[in-house]
Amino acid sequence: MSRPSLRDDIVQAGLRVMFRSGYRGASVRDICAAAGAPQGSFTNHFRSKEAFAVEVLNQYFDYLKGLVTLALDDETLSPRQRLKRYLDIITGSLQRDRWMVGCLIGDLSLEASFHSKRLRKRLDAIFQEWRTPFVSCIAAAQAAGEVDSKFDATELAEFLLASWEGAILRMKVERSPAALERFKTIVFETVFKKPGSTNMVARPTSRRSAIRGPNDGRRRKVIRSKS
Numbered sequence: 001m002s003r004p005s006l007r008d009d010i011v012q013a014g015l016r017v018m019f020r021s022g023y024r025g026a027s028v029r030d031i032c033a034a035a036g037a038p039q040g041s042f043t044n045h046f047r048s049k050e051a052f053a054v055e056v057l058n059q060y061f062d063y064l065k066g067l068v069t070l071a072l073d074d075e076t077l078s079p080r081q082r083l084k085r086y087l088d089i090i091t092g093s094l095q096r097d098r099w100m101v102g103c104l105i106g107d108l109s110l111e112a113s114f115h116s117k118r119l120r121k122r123l124d125a126i127f128q129e130w131r132t133p134f135v136s137c138i139a140a141a142q143a144a145g146e147v148d149s150k151f152d153a154t155e156l157a158e159f160l161l162a163s164w165e166g167a168i169l170r171m172k173v174e175r176s177p178a179a180l181e182r183f184k185t186i187v188f189e190t191v192f193k194k195p196g197s198t199n200m201v202a203r204p205t206s207r208r209s210a211i212r213g214p215n216d217g218r219r220r221k222v223i224r225s226k227s
Helices: 009-024 026-036 037-044 049-072 079-096 103-113 117-143 154-175 177-185 207-212 217-227
Strands: none
Touching: 009 026, 009 037, 009 049, 009 079, 009 103, 037 079, 049 079, 049 103, 049 117, 079 177, 103 117, 103 154, 117 154, 117 217, 154 177
């Protein structure tokens, strides 16, 4: 009877270890220890650590695509509401990890893309595939009059995902959802604001206006009339 493959266990363990230690900090020994597998099993299934990281990345992206489908295919919501729903789903997932774990795609983009051409190419392909359903959703929102059509849907999808990744990185530093909530509030009051809706954000008062009192103008007129 053949022994059961430990491949999936090693990939799952690698995901956990890479989230904790990063790509370069995740040693084969640590990954195998977390999987309860001998180190020989790693080399039996993966030609290199780089090839292994691609497998881990693919599995994580499969999980993420499921969340995208859950939000953007929900026809009970309008297209603009679906975009909000996706960000809220991700926020809930990040909350369960107490704001300590971010997005593996963003983490590897920062850490590994400089050192590995293979990972950089795979990450680029993932970003292009990731944006596709967002392009469709944003285009639908524009067609429905929910989002301004001034910018191309592809450009808006790129902006949304790249900016969201930045907010997640800030969240990891602060161990707080503040950056996520700030991003969601601002982006739906500006870039994804409904055309024709009133912007409730107060305009800043200039320093000069703040210093001048309410009767300054009247005083000037009085002084000029005496001259």
